[in-house]
Amino acid sequence: MIDHILKQLEDIEARFEIIEEDDDDFDDDLCRIPEMSEEEYLEFLEARGQTEFGKVWRVYRGLMFDLVDEYLNCTPECRLKIRKLISKLSNVKFDVCRLVEEQGWLIKDRSDENLLRRLIGLLSISDLGYSLATLFTVNNLYGAASNAKIDIQPIMSEIASISSDEAENIDSDKSTKEFLETFKPFYGDKL
DSSP, X not given: OHHHHXXXXXXXXXXXXXXXXXXXXXXXXXXXXXXXXXXXXXHHHHHHHTSHHHHHHHHHHHHHHHHHHHHHTSOHHHHHHHHHHHHTOHHHXXXXXXXXXXXXXXXXXXXXXXXXXXXXXXXXXXXXXSOHHHHHHHHHHHHHHHHTTOOHHHHHHHHHHTSOOXXXXXXXXSOHHHXXXXXXXXXTTXX
């Protein structure tokens, strides 16, 4: 199953390369997602899904959720294999924060602890370590979890325990494991 998902993600990587030039016309609306009602969000996804980018994105989103479900339940060796293969797919890897931001708003309206776990798991798969993108993404998840009355710390600890503790192969001086273990939320512009 995992090999099949990874093969499909390689195909998605190639598609992202082709359509990246067209870009996503809905990028401007992404920052409005937290303010959207559920109806507005579903309309946004429907309209976006009609574009070439949206069609590829929908497949990407489904594959990444399938992959994170496998990742969270497989052996440490299997997790390492997944992280290594994803590290070679730069578009797939770097769009994880975008995917997490897109899906994170659902936590606001639903006490969906499993979704939160899956989203943090996606960050573990992408193995970006500490970066501004992961910092802001996790901070937004923290805020959404707090609003939904979900204690995010046990989930962060659980995902940190299965994340990479190496920072040599990423553009960060802090591994994903260390980032998740030491994350502290910030408010406004106070980092």
